[in-house]
Amino acid sequence: MWKKVTLSIFLIILFLSPALSWSAHREMTEIILKDLDWLKKYRDITVTAYTYHDTSPYNPSYIIPYRGEKIGDKIDAITIITRYVTEPDMGMDENINLNSMQKLTGGSSGWRHQYYILFGGTLKLGEAPKRIIHFWNLAKEAFQKNDYYWGFRFFAYSLHYLQDLTQPFHAYPMPLGNAIVNIFNLEKLIAQGENHHYTLEDYQEWQIINKNPIYIQTIKKAQPHKVDNPEEAGIKAAWEARKDAGKLWEIQSKYFPRINDNKNYKAPKELFSKPSQLREEYDKIILHNLENFAGWTKGYLEFLKITLDKLNEVSGK
Numbered sequence: 427m428w429k430k431v432t433l434s435i436f437l438i439i440l441f442l443s444p445a446l447s448w449s450a451h452r453e454m455t456e457i458i459l460k461d462l463d464w465l466k467k468y469r470d471i472t473v474t475a476y477t478y479h480d481t482s483p484y485n486p487s488y489i490i491p492y493r494g495e496k497i498g499d500k501i502d503a504i505t506i507i508t509r510y511v512t513e514p515d516m517g518m519d520e521n522i523n524l525n526s527m528q529k530l531t532g533g534s535s536g537w538r539h540q541y542y543i544l545f546g547g548t549l550k551l552g553e554a555p556k557r558i559i560h561f562w563n564l565a566k567e568a569f570q571k572n573d574y575y576w577g578f579r580f581f582a583y584s585l586h587y588l589q590d591l592t593q594p595f596h597a598y599p600m601p602l603g604n605a606i607v608n609i610f611n612l613e614k615l616i617a618q619g620e621n622h623h624y625t626l627e628d629y630q631e632w633q634i635i636n637k638n639p640i641y642i643q644t645i646k647k648a649q650p651h652k653v654d655n656p657e658e659a660g661i662k663a664a665w666e667a668r669k670d671a672g673k674l675w676e677i678q679s680k681y682f683p684r685i686n687d688n689k690n691y692k693a694p695k696e697l698f699s700k701p702s703q704l705r706e707e708y709d710k711i712i713l714h715n716l717e718n719f720a721g722w723t724k725g726y727l728e729f730l731k732i733t734l735d736k737l738n739e740v741s742g743k
């Protein structure tokens with residue numbers, strides 16, 4: 427009975443919660459790529475037309491863009507990856523019929539960018555790990571055809587979904603206890619869920635954009651997480667991120683007065699930089715997850731390097 431009730435609460439929350447991800451994918455990825463000398467060797471890559479047959483559906487009104495470069499131009503790998511790591515958030519996954527349950531994750535985009543692990547793993551919603559491997563396979567196909575532009579671009583798409591899964595609220599939307607306490611006030615629950623998502627993003631983005639040294643250093647110093655299979659890496663990332671959703675919720679509830687009261691809560695910016703013990707605790711949890719963001723990003727880039735090295739060996743480059 428309880429399982430049924432809580433499940434239905436979750437489904438209603440999920441239905442109305444927005445699909446979000448870390449903010450500043452581009453800025454954080456840039457910090458990591460800057461240190462990779464092997465990647466800098468991939469320069470003078472010719473920008474090519476799109477010639478792939480992607481069997482997965484796209485938003486019908488999405489037209490494949492070139493965001494700055496033109497076909498025939500030369501470009502380097504770091505620019506391609508940083509420019510396109512945000513592309514999956516630019517509309518390609520919206521307005522598609524993917525799954526009868528997609529409404530529960532906020533539509534088709536939410537379905538593709540999240541992987542909610544509920545009830546200890548008995549219910550999982552979303553297919554972000556599948557998107558990781560989908561674009562990895564396309565990247566491999568492109569590299570094998572010597573089309574390095576699309577190889578790196580598909581890799582950037584794939585990386586986006588892996589990075590998304592290091593965000594705790596991508597893997598677990600709200601502590602169950604909170605859902606139960608507010609069982610008869612769904613509107614409030616929904617507002618709370620949105621507030622916590624947006625506040626985490628606003629706060630984290632502010633630290634990155636304002637170059638908070640502990641944030642930048644955490645990303646720089648993170649050790650790579652070994653990737654053997656990109657899809658499995660995404661699932662592991664989500665299981666890890668999920669653990670911190672409850673703690674984050676609890677701290678945000680204390681640190682941001684009224685976050686649980688009003689709809690469309692906007693955190694006061696002065697709280698983003700004011701020193702306090704609670705803020706230190708808050709930072710610690712976010713940094714733990716950003717360390718995973720950077721660790722998985724670095725591990726995935728190492729995985730890419732191994733694949734490219736093998737290809738170069740075969741072609742005698």
Ligand SMILES: [Zn+2]
Binds near residue numbers: 447539586
């Ligand atoms: Zn996303």
